[in-house]
Amino acid sequence: MDYCLADGDGSATMWTAPLDIDVDGDGTLDGVGLDVDGDGSVDDALADFDGDGMADHAVLDGTSYFTDDGTGTWAVSVDRGGQLRWFGLDGVEQFGGPMVDLDGDGQAGERLVDIDSDGLADRALGDGVAYADTDGDGTWDLRLTDSDKDGRADAANGLS
Structure with missing residues (x-):
């Protein structure tokens, strides 16, 4: 193996x-x-x-x-059945994952990651975009954008 x-x-x-x-x-x-x-x-x-x-x-x-969880991180506790608690960009609490529609575009294109294994998503990784909850309160604080798709963030914007 x-x-x-x-x-x-x-x-x-x-x-x-x-x-x-x-x-x-x-x-x-x-x-x-x-x-x-x-x-x-x-x-x-x-x-x-x-x-x-x-x-x-x-x-x-x-x-x-x-x-x-698909990212190479042992982040999804099996006792939760692979489900994570997460908040959409609109602040509405939801359960699901690891693939979800975080940005509301109608496609489940963001992969949730629970870095600290507390059942609440800390990161969301999409195609050229990532979201981070930097203070652990469940809301997304930072949006990282990789516009040239080289795997490195080109811009970081705080979310309110």
Whole structure:
């Protein structure tokens, strides 16, 4: 199974390891035991439940389950069924995700990310635009625009 982990310096390393544990308890090896949370104990796991050869679930200390939200971040707690609480640009609270229509254009083109795993979306990533809740109050504070699509923000605008 392949998986990618941050190196702590802003870079990341791709790893390949043989399946060595049965995470979902069905009698078939589907995961790799690791120390993901850095507590010094190999009591965590990355698992491939969809069978594509890439890790799609993380289990910390055998009790906290997370899925990859599509951005390579273990941000969606499984106990929420992949649903996040989020606020539209109009301030109306909603539940859903990870793909939503944040900007109200009629297309679910923004991917919600819950950086601190509290169930409330902190980031929303769209095509050439990103939104951030910088103070954790649930409202979007900053809009970043990448007009030349080079992966770097060209403009940042505060939202009220």
